[in-house]
Amino acid sequence: MPELLLELFSEEIPARLQRRAAADLKKAVTNALIENGLVYESAGAFATPRRLALTVTSLPAASPDTKEERKGPKTDAPQQAIDGFLRAAGLSGIDQAKVQSDPKKGDFYVAVIERKGAPTLDILKDILPAAVKSFPWGKPMRWGSGRTEWVRPLRAVTATFGPDGEDPEIVPFTIEDVASSNVTFGHRFMAPEAIKVRRFDDYVQALEKAKVVLDIDRRKDIIRSDAEQLAFAQGLDLIADEGLLEEVAGLVEWPVVMMGSFDAAFLEVPEEVIIATIRANQKCFCLRDAATGKLANKFILTANLIAEDGGAAIVAGNERVIHARLSDAKFFYETDLATPLSDNLPKLEDVVFHARLGTQYERVGRIETLAAKIAPLVGADVDDARRAARLAKADLPSGMVGEFPELQGLMGRYYALAQGEKPEVATAIEDHYKPLGPSDRVPSGAVSIAVALADKLDILTGFWAIDEKPTGSKDPYALRRASLGVIRIVADNGLHLPLGQLVTDGDLLSFFHDRLKVSLRDAGARHDLVDAVISADSDDILEIVNRVNALGSLLEAEDGKALLAGYKRAVNILVAEEKKDGKTYTGDLDAAALALSEETVLSAAIDLARTDVAARLEADDYAGAIASLATLRGPVDAFFETVLVNDPDPAIRANRLNLLARLRDTMHLVADFGKVAG
Known part of the structure; x- marks a missing residue:
């Protein structure tokens, strides 16, 4: 069946946009095909720095009637x-x-x-230019005198359609002054001549001969493999950097991997600074000594051509630029080291954190006070927590952080250690930003925990106070991330932290509940169990997590399932009878009115479980409390098998309803089982 080949050839597309653009092109064209009744077998989209390409296979020759x-x-x-x-x-x-x-x-x-159905060729000549003209580039541009917008000037369009074994037809359309054809172009420098193409398979082969690797993932594999082999030959290991690899693969059409070096004297600078400098300025990969694990004074670069001199000039050019950049970095580092961190604090008075929340200097004061309050709750030394909070933002005015903002905190740790601060204080300066995301590590030292919690809670309480809360998908101040950071720090470190002492705004506590629900559900917890254990005033994150886990374990067991069924039966009876009687049964029993052994046994079991559950909850033994509830399974089953709740005798009936109310209230000490599905 016929196949469509489309290529949009332009000036260099920014690397960060290529993969998404390929997906958008595929979506736009295939959606339009389906809307026109044209079903297909498969579709694939590709991107290089100078082209977006699409193939759609097994299209019908015409749309159906x-x-x-x-x-x-x-x-x-x-x-x-x-x-x-x-x-x-x-x-x-x-x-x-x-x-x-x-x-x-x-x-x-x-x-x-x-x-009547229309020929597919006629449909394509309408939908392809429409897809181009409505393409969702974030910041498109116009070129020449035309009105069409594209991310960079569009130079050629290849569009063919036809069955295998035959010369395909050109899909005729024009984008401004660029008419579609069956011609594309190879590598800008090594094979710039025009190339006539037919179908996707020979198109890919022709590009390969013209020094263009169409598939970005294949370019990534080439760069990774060649870099690792070069490194291995020198006794080195490549420092993995998936983000940089994606970017570099978007900068080249024909990757050629080489190795360069820099002066070993620069290794006196922190390795994170060297890596950031080489990565940001030259898009190069750094290497480690395979034997020692230390940073090596070599780097991997990726060129976009096969140089006549074997790449010597390209390597030398990169080495010159990297030498200059590392010289700047070394100067920043040495200058920063000579300035005590505390001397940077007055500079924070000129840095506005938020117009309604004051300067960074004022914020440091709030974090310091809050860290001192949290320290005893997490086992941290109060003075160390104060000192770490005081210096936590002091590296922001430094030259190095000004050059590489992503190194904030880390450089503060280096400077603090060099200036004689305690190791735990220095570590807290780096760690107080963490975790920055779900894959980032969580602070584990007591001082780090205190300062990290203080930093995040100050952000949350501050923005809640000025009513700048997240709405829908909008969260410009990353408040969801801050709350999830608090949750992870508390839960991962096994801390019983009473948030109610630190968060007085009920809406903010509710926001924590919502974020905790999301976190637990993402971890695999049942949503109904989360709802069952959280109440409006729940402020102990670890206790909530433990309760969800323990409740889940109970309900996975047969005793738990049977007990839940008994609970729901009891509650259903109570709801119906309370509505009919116009009263609420409180659980007050008349022991003398317990006529049958099964209700006597259940009453005794409830009293025993109630006492044990209360004691275990007081001791934060939630798993033990759950285990106590599990003992009720047998007496509850026996009660419902034998006892008629709505006895003709009003006194017996009322007593039995109170017995069920007592069962309900005892189970509610642990969780609201009414919110549990099943």
Whole structure:
């Protein structure tokens, strides 16, 4: 069956946009094909720095014929309504419509609209330029005198359609002054000549001969493999950097991997600074000594051509730039080291954190106070927590952080250690930003925990105070991330931290509950169990997590499932009878009115479980409390097998309903089982 080949050839597309653009092109074209009744077998999209390409296989030669019945107005409707119906249906007269009858609504007109299928080539010449003109580039540009917008000037369009074994036809359309053809172009420098192509397979082969690797993932594999082999030959290991690899693969059409070096004297600078400098300025990979694990004074670069001199000039050029950049970095580092961190604090008075929340200096004061309050709750030394909080933002005015903002905190740790601060204080300066995301590590030292929690809680309480809360998908101040950071720090470190002492805003506590629900659900917890254990005043994150886990374990066991069924049966009976009686049963029992052994046994079991559950909850032994509830399974089953709750004797009936209320209330000490599904 016929195949479509489309290529949009342009000036260099930014690397960060290529993969998404390929996906957007595929989506736009395939959606339009389906809308026009053209089904296909498969579609694939590709990107290089200078082209977006799309192949769609097994398309039909034409769209199918269609038949549609469109309901119109009643036969006695006003003429204006009938005329509108005729126009919409494309009918020249009412005699072209048929009349249908409805027993309830009477007679009405129906138009039978039959459309003949159109040749796929004709459809493609409409939908392909439409896809280009409506393409969702974030910041497109215009070129020449045209009005069409593209991310960079569009230079050529390849568009062919036809069956295997035959010369395909060119899909005819024009984008501004660029007409579609069956011609593309190879590598800008090594094979710039025009190339005539037919179908996707020979297109890919022709590009390979013209020094273009079409698939970005294949370019990544080439770069990774060649870099690792070069490194291995020198006794080195490549420092993995998936983000950089993606970017570099988007900068080259024909990757050629080489190795360069820099002066070993620069290794006196922290390795993170060297890596950041080489990565940011030259898009190069750094290496480690395979034997020692230390950073090596070599780097991997990726060129976009095979140089006549074997790449010597390219390597030398990169080495010159990297030497200059590392010289700057070394200067920043040495200058920063000579300035005590505390001397940077006055500079924070000129840095506005938020117009309504003051300067960074004022914020440091709040974090310091809050860290001192949190320290005893997490086992941290109060003075160390204060000192770390005081210096936590002091590296922000440094030259190195000004050059590489992503190194904030880390450089503060280096400077603090060099200036004689305690190791735990220095570590807290680096770690107080963490975790920055779900894959980032969580602070584990007590001082680090205190300062990290203080930093995040100050952000949250501050923005809640000025009513700048996340709305929908908008969260410009990353408040969701801050709350999830608090949750992870508390849960991962096994801390019983009473948030209610630190968060006085009920809405903010509710926000924590919502984020905790998301976190637990993402970890695989049942949503109903999360709802069952969280109440409006729940402020111990670890306790909530433990309760969800323990409740989940109970309900996975047969005893738990049976107990839940008994609970729901009891509650259903209570709800019905309380509604009928117009009263609430409180669980106050008359022991003398317990007539049957099964209700006596259940009453005793509930009393024993109630006492044990209360004691275990007081001791934070939630798993033990759950285990106590599990002992009720047998007495509950026996009660419902033997005992008639709605006894003819009103006193016995009321007592038995109170017994069920006592069961309900005892189980509610642990969780609201009414919110548990099943």
